[in-house]
Amino acid sequence: MGVREWFDSFTGASADELRRVDPKILADPVHVRVRDVHKSYGPHHVLKGLSFDIARGKTNVIIGPSGSGKTVLMRQLIRLEKPDSGQILVNERDFVALDGMELDAMRRTMGMVFQMSALFDSMSVFENVAFPLREHTKMSQKEIRERVMDRLESLGIGHAWSKSPAELSGGMQKRVAVARSLVLETDILIYDEPTTGLDPITTCTVDELIAEAEEKFGVTSIVISHDMASVFRIADRITFMYFGEVQASGTPRELLESLNKPTMEFILASGVSRDLIDGRRND
Amino acid sequence: MSANDADADVPDEATESPPSEGERKKGVPRDPSRAVGGTALAEPKPPSFLATTGAKLLAALMAPLSELGALAKMLGQVFFWGLRPPYRGRIFIHCMEYVGVQSIFIVGITGFFVGAVLGLQLVNGFRDLGVESQTGSVVGFALSREIGPVFTALMVSSRAGSAMTTELGSMRVTNQIDALITMAVNPVQYLVVPRVVAGLFMVPILTIFFDVIGMTGAWLVCTKLLGLDSGVFLDRMRWIVDWKDVNLGLTKAAVFGVTVCLIACRQGFYAKGGAAGVGQATNRSVVHNAIAILLLDYLVTGIVLGEGLG
Ligand SMILES: Nc1ncnc2c1ncn2[C@@H]1O[C@H](COP(=O)(O)OP(=O)(O)OP(=O)(O)O)[C@@H](O)[C@H]1O
Numbered sequence: 150m151g152v153r154e155w156f157d158s159f160t161g162a163s164a165d166e167l168r169r170v171d172p173k174i175l176a177d178p179v180h181v182r183v184r185d186v187h188k189s190y191g192p193h194h195v196l197k198g199l200s201f202d203i204a205r206g207k208t209n210v211i212i213g214p215s216g217s218g219k220t221v222l223m224r225q226l227i228r229l230e231k232p233d234s235g236q237i238l239v240n241e242r243d244f245v246a247l248d249g250m251e252l253d254a255m256r257r258t259m260g261m262v263f264q265m266s267a268l269f270d271s272m273s274v275f276e277n278v279a280f281p282l283r284e285h286t287k288m289s290q291k292e293i294r295e296r297v298m299d300r301l302e303s304l305g306i307g308h309a310w311s312k313s314p315a316e317l318s319g320g321m322q323k324r325v326a327v328a329r330s331l332v333l334e335t336d337i338l339i340y341d342e343p344t345t346g347l348d349p350i351t352t353c354t355v356d357e358l359i360a361e362a363e364e365k366f367g368v369t370s371i372v373i374s375h376d377m378a379s380v381f382r383i384a385d386r387i388t389f390m391y392f393g394e395v396q397a398s399g400t401p402r403e404l405l406e407s408l409n410k411p412t413m414e415f416i417l418a419s420g421v422s423r424d425l426i427d428g429r430r431n432d
Numbered sequence: 433m434s435a436n437d438a439d440a441d442v443p444d445e446a447t448e449s450p451p452s453e454g455e456r457k458k459g460v461p462r463d464p465s466r467a468v469g470g471t472a473l474a475e476p477k478p479p480s481f482l483a484t485t486g487a488k489l490l491a492a493l494m495a496p497l498s499e500l501g502a503l504a505k506m507l508g509q510v511f512f513w514g515l516r517p518p519y520r521g522r523i524f525i526h527c528m529e530y531v532g533v534q535s536i537f538i539v540g541i542t543g544f545f546v547g548a549v550l551g552l553q554l555v556n557g558f559r560d561l562g563v564e565s566q567t568g569s570v571v572g573f574a575l576s577r578e579i580g581p582v583f584t585a586l587m588v589s590s591r592a593g594s595a596m597t598t599e600l601g602s603m604r605v606t607n608q609i610d611a612l613i614t615m616a617v618n619p620v621q622y623l624v625v626p627r628v629v630a631g632l633f634m635v636p637i638l639t640i641f642f643d644v645i646g647m648t649g650a651w652l653v654c655t656k657l658l659g660l661d662s663g664v665f666l667d668r669m670r671w672i673v674d675w676k677d678v679n680l681g682l683t684k685a686a687v688f689g690v691t692v693c694l695i696a697c698r699q700g701f702y703a704k705g706g707a708a709g710v711g712q713a714t715n716r717s718v719v720h721n722a723i724a725i726l727l728l729d730y731l732v733t734g735i736v737l738g739e740g741l742g
């Protein structure tokens with residue numbers, strides 16, 4: 150192995166190989182299969198054997214009352230933490246079992262939009278979006294500039310490229326965060342409560358943003374939310390979580406049939422005992 | 433039970449989003465699991481006074497140990513990730529500039545006045561003994577071996593170290609460190625390694641600068657204001673200060689440089705508790721650094737001189 154190859158083996162240029170996926174798998178409508186995922190913090194059993202599917206190229210919403218483990222699940226999905234047991238199959242590869250370079254290669258196919266956007270505030274908008282390219286590709290300055298401006302413009306924030314993140318509104322910051330997540334060849338984009346704490350108008354623009362990202366870049370979106378109103382507006386598929394367990398999962402229609410909407414709203418508004426849901430489902 | 437264990441059942445601030453406005457307005461209970469999930473139904477009996485005091489005492493004793501453990505672990509990670517490519521030259525240079533170049537002013541100012549007052553005190557004290565001609569030697573000796581590295585490290589800690597803690601801490605509490613991980617960039621390699629390396633190289637360089645400025649300050653006061661003979665002052669200084677002293681000083685400076693930046697980064701990197709938590713981390717960073725510098729000062733001196741360690 151030459152010095153160059155040795156170097157590349159760390160910078161990940163050769164890791165692109167790992168990401169190549171069989172076209173047959175790409176035709177599978179299920180992108181991610183979560184199977185029996187458990188996670189505890191000490192005695193606190195937060196995720197109690199979750200299983201559900203994420204549909205390819207669709208908006209998948211994970212919803213549930215506060216404290217039901219949505220953020221914890223998100224941290225497992227992107228492997229900020231490792232589940233205690235279970236599988237997360239992304240394109241039929243078990244993400245949980247991966248390590249080292251393979252894990253990093255896999256991570257680069259996933260993007261994460263944090264609740265507070267988590268932009269690097271020491272860098273300009275442009276540098277934020279260019280960051281993954283500088284870290285993981287060998288693009289020239291010109292190529293980087295083109296790619297970054299393309300992403301920024303297609304998300305409607307081309308004019309803000311030289312600003313610092315602190316100068317932007319919450320909605321615009323979210324756009325930059327999406328641009329940064331999409332700048333590599335991203336397949337999956339995870340949003341943690343993208344609309345919590347935003348005003349209704351910004352909420353709408355964020356909903357549009359999610360749809361836009363999906364249309365323009367063909368990504369699979371996973372949206373974690375407890376905003377019922379926006380869920381039914383954007384979701385192609387809903388997974389309803391209740392204290393570490395999946396209560397129902399399917400298209401909004403399927404979900405409404407198994408649990409009617411007022412029930413869900415009621416549950417979310419008051420956090421009443423789960424007997425109610427169980428009762429409904431057994432009807 | 434160490435301080436860390438005690439925190440274990442409290443959700444990590446970095447993972448827990450703060451209760452948002454919307455959430456509160458809708459009247460959604462913050463954590464209904466406590467109410468209905470079946471956890472902690474029975475109210476636990478308050479533990480006895482003796483038990484709580486005992487636990488607190490034990491925690492206080494264990495805290496420094498677990499802190500040392502955390503630092504050792506981070507140093508190990510710095511080695512591991514520091515040796516692996518990619519090497520990010522621009523960030524290294526930026527950190528060197530930040531730790532080194534931007535500390536020149538404060539190090540220069542303190543160096544000058546420390547040297548000046550040392551000269552003043554020594555001439556005044558030595559006059560009674562009739563050995564004021566030795567001022568140059570004592571100034572040179574003290575600055576190069578002891579005062580230079582310690583003062584420089586304290587200055588770098590309070591200027592660059594505290595800023596590092598604040599920067600990394602706010603990156604932690606706003607999920608920027610998590611964002612790095614999700615972008616497949618190792619945060620220790622990207623954030624901590626360049627800062628520690630900057631400390632390793634820049635603190636010794638700043639120490640030399642401090643020594644030179646300090647000796648100049650002392651020389652100015654002694655010869656221009658107090659009427660000491662310039663030739664004697666410099667001759668005594670040259671006679672006593674040799675490579676061994678400078679070496680000892682620089683060894684210390686390098687050790688301090690790594691320590692200061694490591695402690696600063698470790699406090700910021702694992703900060704939790706929002707903005708208030710970052711403030712506390714910064715506070716701890718400066719205090720821990722001051723203690724570490726003075727403790728290591730004695731240790732390194734003892735080891736290099738081969739005495740004084742019992
Ligand atoms: N690092 C951790 N250590 C211990 N417990 C944790 C940790 N992270 C989360 N928890 C616990 O896990 C449970 C689920 O938390 P999580 O943040 O996932 O809820 P959530 O569904 O995202 O709620 P919200 O809608 O309020 O964001 C909570 O009871 C929380 O106390």
Ligand SMILES: [Mg+2]
Pocket residue numbers: 219220221342449
């Ligand atoms: Mg959450």
